[in-house]
Amino acid sequence: MTSAENPHSTTLQYVHWFRHSAPYINAHRNKTFVIMFDGEAVLHENFQHIIHDIALLHSLGIRLILVHGARPQINQNLKFSQIDTPFHLQRRVTTRESLSCVMNAVGSIRLQIEALLSMGLANSPMYGARIDVVSGNFITAKPYGIRDGVDYQLTGEVRSVDTDAIQRHLENHNIVLLGPTGYSSTGEVFNLLAEEVATKTAIHLKADKLIFLGEQHGLVNTERQLQREIHPQHLNQYIQAAQQHHPELALHLNAAQEASLNGVHRVHLISYAYDGALLEELFTRDGSGTMVSDAHYEEVRTANIQDVGGLIRLLRPLEEEGVLVYRSRERLENEIGQFAVIERDGMILACAALYPIPTTGNELRSAEIACVAVHPAYRKSNRGRQILDYLEDKAKAMGIQQLFILTTRTAHWFLEQGFSPASVDELPDARQALYNYQRNSIVCKKSL
Structure with missing residues (x-):
């Protein structure tokens, strides 16, 4: 039976839409x-x-x-x-x-x-x-x-x-x-x-x-x-x-x-x-x-080699706290094309990276969003949402069907952005093989 033939599935879709529309209903009132x-x-x-x-x-x-x-x-x-x-x-x-x-x-x-x-x-x-x-x-x-x-x-x-x-x-x-x-x-x-x-x-x-x-x-x-x-x-x-x-x-x-x-x-x-x-x-x-x-927000763009120094200054404190996995300067230089950044007056305010995951057989085309970071002085803005939207659009253009994130501290924020809890077993085989069980990261996914 297809979802079109399944009344319960149709009802669930309506309930899902209605729940997600509630913030807009509250925002638009008056x-x-x-x-x-x-x-x-x-x-x-x-x-x-x-x-x-x-x-x-x-x-x-x-x-x-x-x-x-x-x-x-x-x-x-x-x-x-x-x-x-x-x-x-x-x-x-x-x-x-x-x-x-x-x-x-x-x-x-x-x-x-x-x-x-x-x-x-x-x-x-x-x-x-x-x-x-x-x-x-x-x-x-x-x-x-x-x-x-x-x-x-x-x-x-x-x-x-x-x-x-x-x-x-x-x-x-x-x-x-x-x-x-x-x-x-x-x-x-x-x-x-x-x-x-x-x-x-x-x-x-x-x-x-x-x-x-x-x-x-x-x-x-x-x-x-x-x-x-x-x-x-x-x-x-x-x-x-x-x-x-x-x-x-x-x-x-x-x-x-x-x-x-x-x-x-x-x-x-x-x-x-x-x-x-x-x-x-x-x-x-x-x-x-x-x-x-006319919102005055900084433009999200793909990072370039001149951004490496700014990325290091943004990422090092979070790496030292254990929030993010350490990345050397050499690794950042090699992977710079995977990163998106928000910059203002030469300062990197936010960043995130999109890594395609190799898939085989019947696995859906997947990618991982990693290294999401916002400068502490700007975390009450919408810059994290902006950079996530940018990478989601990039993933869609690449034909990616689902996104994964692995996090130890900020799972709730990703859930608010439309991700849902997932298990390690749901990761593509290539990413499962690299999963760090010592770090014990929470896995979330989002269908595109």
Whole structure:
């Protein structure tokens, strides 16, 4: 019987996921998230699932501001009314005669979202939920003006965000819903970029997260590998590449960069077409898309021969305490390519090594992570986690199927990082033969 056919196995997988999501549930409670999705997302068949997941986030005590776009709906209204509105630099020129088409599209989407968040059928995921959705004139706008000789007319840009009013509604456990429109002090309505509304709102509210639900799963590099995390300064090349072929992604990336450089510490890019993307991104370690982060941590890199002196200074105290096995300078020089380090101002703050283990027959491709060390002054940071993630990614790229660690002092820390207890007999034969029974190290393993 396969796991798909085994109800108990499926239940255990759910229990395992739920237990591991608990730290994220606690971390996100009472935090403020701005979630932006465009008009294409509203039209997609997965949108109802997105609404259910948003309702779940609300039930977990997360303070939510939703920002929706409306481009395809506006286009449809304009086509029906036989009105043409050109685009310049990804902004629509909103004429006075086209404004009613904009307002009808935005109002229709708002009502649709409010209706979905009001569902309470007994057989639906939102049974028993009581969600109050609030919309209002929270965004003050001003004309975009004349740019490069083009008069954008009733197209505007965000002038201010009424953060006090939004905060009051969030404190009353309401979901705040914003559309791509803003209002002037003279009573005019302006058509805005939804991406700009979301970004300015997140910045002004000092939101904990800004999440963009777009067509793409996130950013992929030239090898078509998903970039799980990226610094905002590194987005420029992706923005330039997206402007020609994926203008929507370019808008999201520009907005993500602006938000990240202006105090929003976590910006997420995920797909609206992938069922569960929102929950996977927020409640699992790897997530489902790309996170843009301005976190000021040192880059993990492969060690080089110039690092040997710094490694010795970091490792010797731990070797003298018996925490680590002694490594001579000659051995470190020979094995330097196996090491990863975190360096700052010429000082090695953390290190670890990845040693492939020879395997035979039906043994899984395995490797050992060894010599994990963090400078005593930095052990309360996440540098150990960073360097472990780096070596796990390296192991995956090498086709390694399982990792082992042998430790005498820090088994609990590795268990917290997803390893599980193992016995000496579970080590590949080649590593069993080298096991030091005098040292009596605890063995832990992790499947990749």
